[in-house]
Amino acid sequence: MKITSARVIVCSPGRNFVTLKIETDQGLTGIGDATLNGRELAVASYLTEHMIPCLIGKDASQIEDIWQFFYRGAYWRRGPVGMTALAAVDMALWDIKAKAAGMPLYQLLGGRSRSKVMVYGHANGKDIDDTVEAVLRYKEQGYVAIRAQSGVPGLASTYGVSKDKLFYEPADADLPTENLWSTTKYLNHVPKLFAKVRDAVGDDIHLLHDVHHRLTPIEAARLGKELEPFKLFWLEDAVTAELQEGFRLIRQHTTTPLAVGEVFSSIYDCQQLISEQLIDYIRTTLVHGGGITHLRRIAALAELYHVRTGFHGATDLSPVTMGAALHFDSWVPNFGIQEYMRHTEATDEVFPHDYHFNAGFLYCGETPGHGVTIDEKLAAKYPYQRAYLPVNRLEDGTLFNW
Numbered sequence: 324m325k326i327t328s329a330r331v332i333v334c335s336p337g338r339n340f341v342t343l344k345i346e347t348d349q350g351l352t353g354i355g356d357a358t359l360n361g362r363e364l365a366v367a368s369y370l371t372e373h374m375i376p377c378l379i380g381k382d383a384s385q386i387e388d389i390w391q392f393f394y395r396g397a398y399w400r401r402g403p404v405g406m407t408a409l410a411a412v413d414m415a416l417w418d419i420k421a422k423a424a425g426m427p428l429y430q431l432l433g434g435r436s437r438s439k440v441m442v443y444g445h446a447n448g449k450d451i452d453d454t455v456e457a458v459l460r461y462k463e464q465g466y467v468a469i470r471a472q473s474g475v476p477g478l479a480s481t482y483g484v485s486k487d488k489l490f491y492e493p494a495d496a497d498l499p500t501e502n503l504w505s506t507t508k509y510l511n512h513v514p515k516l517f518a519k520v521r522d523a524v525g526d527d528i529h530l531l532h533d534v535h536h537r538l539t540p541i542e543a544a545r546l547g548k549e550l551e552p553f554k555l556f557w558l559e560d561a562v563t564a565e566l567q568e569g570f571r572l573i574r575q576h577t578t579t580p581l582a583v584g585e586v587f588s589s590i591y592d593c594q595q596l597i598s599e600q601l602i603d604y605i606r607t608t609l610v611h612g613g614g615i616t617h618l619r620r621i622a623a624l625a626e627l628y629h630v631r632t633g634f635h636g637a638t639d640l641s642p643v644t645m646g647a648a649l650h651f652d653s654w655v656p657n658f659g660i661q662e663y664m665r666h667t668e669a670t671d672e673v674f675p676h677d678y679h680f681n682a683g684f685l686y687c688g689e690t691p692g693h694g695v696t697i698d699e700k701l702a703a704k705y706p707y708q709r710a711y712l713p714v715n716r717l718e719d720g721t722l723f724n725w
């Protein structure tokens with residue numbers, strides 16, 4: 324089955340998405356997500372200028388060989404732009420292969436390990452009371468796992484607190500907006516938040532929190548310890564993870580489970596974290612981690628060390644990633660949880676899909692492939708609009724982690 328053409332579709336139904344479409348001489352097509360929030364056109368160009376010319380004429384069924392061709396052949400290996408572009412090719416080829424086999428992607432991976440995929444929703448509020456209310460609303464909708472993020476007294480804004488109750492889109496301006504951050508104010512606040520949230524929601528709901536890369540290991544160790552009475556499902560991105568070793572210090576002080584990896588792009592970013600059991604959940608997902616071919620390797624390594632998957636699933640990952648991820652989640656033996664930040668109606672219209680949500684769980688469909696398509700005519704109505712993620716400064720002006 325020869326690849327006859329491929330094209331990149333950039334659209335912005337409420338936020339920017341980059342999609343790769345591959346066509347074959349047997350009339351089968353496949354699509355992959357290539358969205359990298361704030362750097363979308365870098366990936367679009369990497370695909371159009373440097374990958375598509377090499378794709379034409381290749382045998383679409385040779386997914387592994389094509390993966391190796393683009394990974395080793397790039398010479399400049401790894402990194403978010405190249406691995407997101409490779410992920411899009413990989414997702415599209417697995418979509419095609421499953422269609423050619425006449426089966427949903429999870430069957431091709433090895434069949435169902437579970438009938439439904441546990442997800443977590445994003446409850447947030449301007450203060451503790453607002454956030455508690457939001458958590459209770461998610462509980463009423465049937466969520467069994469809920470992330471809680473709240474405004475921090477004394478800070479004008481912080482990560483994860485949206486202006487719109489249901490949708491959170493951090494890429495909010497044509498040029499980066501500047502936020503102010505105070506670790507002291509944050510650390511004094513979060514234990515109070517979870518004391519109130521756990522008290523309101525009871526013991527049976529999984530509670531999660533995203534620190535979003537803003538602590539040092541010893542600060543994260545303090546926070547993890549102070550949160551132990553509230554039994555979190557995980558504390559995410561407690562520290563920046565270039566220093567994988569840094570998680571050992573956190574581990575020595577707290578039993579609060581740790582999750583990391585949404586910004587990783589290869590197995591080498593998490594090899595030590597997993598093999599030394601420094602984390603409990605690996606967040607790297609298909610779109611930024613080189614696709615299904617590479618994520619199978621990461622999940623297999625994680626399985627050896629009691630580490631479970633916890634795929635990133637923010638609004639800036641398109642429904643194509645969500646669709647393919649749900650098939651992966653339905654198959655992978657060491658599944659942990661799937662983030663589900665919901666897309667807007669406009670996005671869902673551009674990307675028709677067969678997965679559905681019901682009472683805290685997502686269900687992938689039975690359509691051959693990953694079950695997601697793109698309405699190109701509708702997509703064309705939403706042209707690209709440059710949007711950057713914010714930057715963060717400390718109160719003394721130091722440029723810090725957002």
Ligand SMILES: O=C(O)[C@@H](O)[C@@H](O)[C@H](O)[C@H](O)CO
Pocket residue numbers: 360493533535585635636637638639662712
């Ligand atoms: O856990 C999460 O969902 C966050 O870390 C994301 O919202 C992240 O900030 C965005 O994906 C960045 O584009």
Ligand SMILES: [Mg+2]
Pocket residue numbers: 533535559560585
């Ligand atoms: Mg996160």
